[in-house]
Amino acid sequence: MFACSCDETMRLDAKALAQAGGELRTATQLCRKGIGAFRDALAEGRPLTIGCTQEAPIFQEIADEAGATPIFVNIREQAGWSEAAQTGAKMAALLAASAVEMPGTDLVTLESSGVALIYGRDEAAIDVARRLSTTLDVTVVLSKPGEVIPPGRGDFPIMRGTIRQASGYLGNFDLVFDDSSAALPSSRGALRWEAARNGARSRCDIIIDLTAGTPLFPAHDLRDGYLRADPARPETVEKLILDASGLVGSFDKPVYVKFTESLCAHSRSKRTGCTRCLDNCPTGAITSAGDTVAISAEICAGCGACASVCPTGAAAYALPPSDAMISKLRVLLTTYSKAGGVAPVVLLHDEAHGTALIDAAARFGRGLPGNVIPLRMNEVTQAGLDLIASAYAYGAAGVVALVRAKPLHDIAPLHRLAELSAAILAPLGLQALRVLETDDPDALWEITAGSCLPAPSKFLPMATGRHLTVTALKELHRAAGQPAQSTPLPLGSPFGRVNLNVDACTLCLACVTACPVSALRDDEGAPTLRFAEDACVQCGICKSTCPEKAISLEPRLDIATWGEGAVTLKAEEPFCCIQCAKPFGVKSTIERITAKLGEKHWMFSGANAKRLDVIRMCEDCRVEAVMNESFDPHAAPPRPLPRME
Numbered sequence: 001m002f003a004c005s006c007d008e009t010m011r012l013d014a015k016a017l018a019q020a021g022g023e024l025r026t027a028t029q030l031c032r033k034g035i036g037a038f039r040d041a042l043a044e045g046r047p048l049t050i051g052c053t054q055e056a057p058i059f060q061e062i063a064d065e066a067g068a069t070p071i072f073v074n075i076r077e078q079a080g081w082s083e084a085a086q087t088g089a090k091m092a093a094l095l096a097a098s099a100v101e102m103p104g105t106d107l108v109t110l111e112s113s114g115v116a117l118i119y120g121r122d123e124a125a126i127d128v129a130r131r132l133s134t135t136l137d138v139t140v141v142l143s144k145p146g147e148v149i150p151p152g153r154g155d156f157p158i159m160r161g162t163i164r165q166a167s168g169y170l171g172n173f174d175l176v177f178d179d180s181s182a183a184l185p186s187s188r189g190a191l192r193w194e195a196a197r198n199g200a201r202s203r204c205d206i207i208i209d210l211t212a213g214t215p216l217f218p219a220h221d222l223r224d225g226y227l228r229a230d231p232a233r234p235e236t237v238e239k240l241i242l243d244a245s246g247l248v249g250s251f252d253k254p255v256y257v258k259f260t261e262s263l264c265a266h267s268r269s270k271r272t273g274c275t276r277c278l279d280n281c282p283t284g285a286i287t288s289a290g291d292t293v294a295i296s297a298e299i300c301a302g303c304g305a306c307a308s309v310c311p312t313g314a315a316a317y318a319l320p321p322s323d324a325m326i327s328k329l330r331v332l333l334t335t336y337s338k339a340g341g342v343a344p345v346v347l348l349h350d351e352a353h354g355t356a357l358i359d360a361a362a363r364f365g366r367g368l369p370g371n372v373i374p375l376r377m378n379e380v381t382q383a384g385l386d387l388i389a390s391a392y393a394y395g396a397a398g399v400v401a402l403v404r405a406k407p408l409h410d411i412a413p414l415h416r417l418a419e420l421s422a423a424i425l426a427p428l429g430l431q432a433l434r435v436l437e438t439d440d441p442d443a444l445w446e447i448t449a450g451s452c453l454p455a456p457s458k459f460l461p462m463a464t465g466r467h468l469t470v471t472a473l474k475e476l477h478r479a480a481g482q483p484a485q486s487t488p489l490p491l492g493s494p495f496g497r498v499n500l501n502v503d504a505c506t507l508c509l510a511c512v513t514a515c516p517v518s519a520l521r522d523d524e525g526a527p528t529l530r531f532a533e534d535a536c537v538q539c540g541i542c543k544s545t546c547p548e549k550a551i552s553l554e555p556r557l558d559i560a561t562w563g564e565g566a567v568t569l570k571a572e573e574p575f576c577c578i579q580c581a582k583p584f585g586v587k588s589t590i591e592r593i594t595a596k597l598g599e600k601h602w603m604f605s606g607a608n609a610k611r612l613d614v615i616r617m618c619e620d621c622r623v624e625a626v627m628n629e630s631f632d633p634h635a636a637p638p639r640p641l642p643r644m645e
Helices: 014-020 034-045 056-066 076-080 088-097 123-132 234-245 276-280 305-309 322-338 350-363 385-393 413-426 439-446 464-482 510-514 542-546 589-601 606-614 617-630
Strands: 002-004 026-027 107-112 115-120 137-142 158-169 174-181 201-205 206-208 226-228 250-254 255-261 286-289 293-297 315-317 346-351 372-376 398-403 433-435 496-498 520-523 526-531 551-557 567-571 574-576 583-586
Touching: 002 034, 014 088, 014 322, 026 034, 056 234, 056 250, 076 088, 076 201, 076 350, 076 439, 088 322, 115 123, 115 201, 123 137, 123 234, 123 346, 137 574, 158 583, 174 206, 201 496, 206 234, 206 520, 226 234, 226 250, 255 293, 276 286, 276 305, 322 346, 322 372, 322 385, 322 433, 322 464, 350 372, 350 398, 385 413, 385 464, 398 583, 413 433, 496 526, 496 567, 510 520, 526 583, 542 551, 574 589, 583 589, 606 617
Parallel strands: 002 026, 115 137, 115 206, 137 158, 206 226, 346 372, 346 398, 398 433
Antiparallel strands: 107 250, 158 174, 174 201, 255 315, 286 293, 496 551, 520 526, 526 567, 574 583
């Protein structure tokens, strides 16, 4: 493990760095005078970690000759180049965490043949089409055009039409047009058009939108194959032309989200329950698909909002999985503590914006505070409650999510996560997740720490999904050492209990059948409704299913109930068949039904009162009794004549 002082521009604390594990070797110019030491280490054939990313190409070139693959980690901009007095503990943490393996993910391939639709209003669209026609198969569609000068050559089709509906992705766009017609080749002076029709369909690989109107897709900047520019800004048009010319061929895209249908709590028996992922997906990649949802890997932009809000773990982020990210977080914080660091603040950031901002702060400003530990993610919006709870359980004194001043992704789920974390952490005396929206490197120096747990947990993130979140919350409260108490949570939270109106409930158990996570349960031996609070995701299907409207939801966090197992909400004595003695229903329900029928219905009152015994029989005995009796169901008393008033 090499740590270089980079020509003595930063101080190396050998005692603290030793806590990173492995054999530590230091240098002042590893990429220049010390390159021989690097070659000698390669010859030993052991795994290597290099505390430098700027000169990684030099090291990698030498390592390729030896068939080695070193790990590179930035301890300079992220730790050493700082006005903070103590950075050794953070360097050790970064070096140790770099060895945690981050699994890859599957890929989906997008195929583009270069069939492009250029959607505009005037000659600007035709000019772009002319420039792209040498690399793409272009068609121009003009929406509500005025007088447009006809081109001198018919190098590509020119149509008129307005897109009513657009769907798809790079290589597979499907469009529906209204007012669609082709330009007449006899046009003189200005384009003239054939007869228009509505509902025309077209398919293409690439859409180039030059209308400067409302985008065709939500989160349009994140839709692969959809390029958009304002003709009034020539620089955006030039960039569009450059980008579009490269969209021909096969493109591999990560499958950002792994979806497990069996865990989804979206719907049961046409009763809609959880819609958190649908409500938070900015690109429209998620659609309802019966009792579950469908996630299009081709449209998904990888923000991870669906995984961060999914209460069951059905939608799980895969780049990397949450358990791998929490494993890295564990190594960061435990190593930092072992190396003598105090009050660590975890800075969640992405590569494109966060790393660049951290680098700028180190090169041109005061750098990061010594206790602020950066943790790079694919997207900050992928962070969920499991990661936040784990960070504080491991001893964090704060968690900050760094995003752009004008975020690419919708960060509303991140703010809701901050609200949820505030409700959970405040009773423990801990600082809530903070969302820092800035493009100013100097703002990073202002990050401050709150309190942290005196005896942090060191649990291993062995589970995934809901189980991992529950484990993290249990460990957080155990490490806090405070008596468990019920904490109210905001609406839409993934934890809570079911409140039952016992008097209204008839123990029909429709809620048990509908519950997608088995939080509501019955008992084979007796009419009983039981509830396990640690399994409940507050999807609301039980509430909408209950015919008696006897169920309400209460979002809360009550760790104490999670160890008790399922508790009984209501239990009654079963009613046994008067013929075979088999229990088949609830005693109070059968008695209530027989009482009402005996009083009001002619088939079960008066001379027919003995027919009430049919109600007191199980389904098998009831069929036999009805078949054997000579009862005329049409012998009803005459109905009273209607009165005219």
